Amino acid sequence: xxxxxxxxxxxxxxxxxxxxxxxxxxxxxxxxxxxxxxxxxxxxxxxxxxxxxxxxxxxxxxxxxxxxxxxxxxxxxxxxxxxxxxxxxxxxxxxxxxxxxxxxxxxxxxxxxxxxxxxxxxxxxxxxxxxxxxxxxxxxxxxxxx
Amino acid sequence: xxxxxxxxxxxxxxxxxxxxxxxxxxxxxxxxxxxxxxxxxxxxxxxxxxxxxxxxxxxxxxxxxxxxxxxxxxxxxxxxxxxxxxxxxxxxxxxxxxxxxxxxxxxxxxxxxxxxxxxxxxxxxxxxxxxxxxxxxxxxxxxxxx
DNA sequence: ACCTTCCTACTACAGAAGTAGTAGATTCAA
DNA sequence: TTGAATCTACTACTTCTGTAGTAGGAAGGT
Numbered sequence: 001x002x003x004x005x006x007x008x009x010x011x012x013x014x015x016x017x018x019x020x021x022x023x024x025x026x027x028x029x030x031x032x033x034x035x036x037x038x039x040x041x042x043x044x045x046x047x048x049x050x051x052x053x054x055x056x057x058x059x060x061x062x063x064x065x066x067x068x069x070x071x072x073x074x075x076x077x078x079x080x081x082x083x084x085x086x087x088x089x090x091x092x093x094x095x096x097x098x099x100x101x102x103x104x105x106x107x108x109x110x111x112x113x114x115x116x117x118x119x120x121x122x123x124x125x126x127x128x129x130x131x132x133x134x135x136x137x138x139x140x141x142x143x144x145x146x
Numbered sequence: 147x148x149x150x151x152x153x154x155x156x157x158x159x160x161x162x163x164x165x166x167x168x169x170x171x172x173x174x175x176x177x178x179x180x181x182x183x184x185x186x187x188x189x190x191x192x193x194x195x196x197x198x199x200x201x202x203x204x205x206x207x208x209x210x211x212x213x214x215x216x217x218x219x220x221x222x223x224x225x226x227x228x229x230x231x232x233x234x235x236x237x238x239x240x241x242x243x244x245x246x247x248x249x250x251x252x253x254x255x256x257x258x259x260x261x262x263x264x265x266x267x268x269x270x271x272x273x274x275x276x277x278x279x280x281x282x283x284x285x286x287x288x289x290x291x292x
Numbered sequence: 293a294c295c296t297t298c299c300t301a302c303t304a305c306a307g308a309a310g311t312a313g314t315a316g317a318t319t320c321a322a
Numbered sequence: 323t324t325g326a327a328t329c330t331a332c333t334a335c336t337t338c339t340g341t342a343g344t345a346g347g348a349a350g351g352t
Binding site for chain 2: 338343347348349
Binding site: 078079081085086089092095098100101103105106107109110111117118123 | 158161165224225227228229231232235238239240241243244246247248249250251252253255256257258260261262263264265267268269271272
């Protein structure tokens with residue numbers, strides 16, 4: 001049975017299958033398989049097995065049936081999955097998002113431009129948020145989600 | 147046999163054992179076990195097994211012997227391990243460090259302060275690097291250059 | 293030398309993950 | 323109505339992880 005979407009833990013290959021499904025919106029096992037990057041396309045039944053496991057985990061569901069084939073659709077969003085991955089990683093080496101960034105910075109994987117860009121994005125987001133709440137407010141400290 | 151340090155892939159628990167070892171510098175199986183966070187201390191032999199596997203992977207090596215016990219020391223640095231983890235994560239969902247950050251920003255896991263701090267750190271690092279190359283250069287503690 | 297304690301080297305085993313084969317049900321074109 | 327093509331629902335096998343037990347060797351106190 002499916003757990004709360006947030007608790008779904010995807011493995012490497014399950015992630016790949018999900019990528020294909022996210023890209024397609026909804027698809028049959030065969031379509032998913034064809035959607036996998038050429039080169040890593042396991043046997044049809046292998047993909048099928050993964051899809052079934054994903055179903056058990058509650059990451060996908062059977063949406064409808066076309067011909068004699070089931071059409072699956074994602075239940076978990078890509079964003080939620082990536083977030084989960086990130087959280088796991090952070091928990092793995094007792095890190096916070098900050099220490100993670102620090103790491104990226106230290107190893108030269110982030111440039112000054114990247115940071116400034118992100119900064120700009122964040123400022124935009126906050127401005128938007130604030131604007132949506134109180135068009136002419138000064139410093140509202142409220143967290144509105146979704 | 148051990149592969150090049152960079153190729154060593156650590157599992158969750160192996161990471162924990164490494165954390166303990168990194169913290170201790172070098173240690174025997176027992177010391178490593180005692181170094182694990184209270185609460186998650188498996189049986190002595192379990193830790194031993196993990197250490198052996200780490201040895202096979204080339205992540206640790208036997209440094210010397212004290213009494214009848216082997217003293218292990220890390221071969222892979224924490225930094226390299228974290229980096230490896232990060233790279234795997236990124237490869238997993240076809241992301242770049244930037245998209246990763248974007249993700250963190252989007253989900254509100256990074257504040258403006260975090261970003262500015264990282265920016266400062268990066269500037270410092272670059273200044274230092276430049277300074278090392280050209281010892282005579284004056285290193286002002288400010289800089290807003292490209 | 294003897295016994296207790298601690299280690300090492302193995303071996304074992306269950307559950308997850310990756311990979312795929314098989315049997316039988318369905319479809320669909322002819 | 324049939325036969326080929328395609329699916330589904332199982333089952334199976336391997337490798338990796340986490341977890342631990344056991345037998346026998348080495349240290350050290352007395």
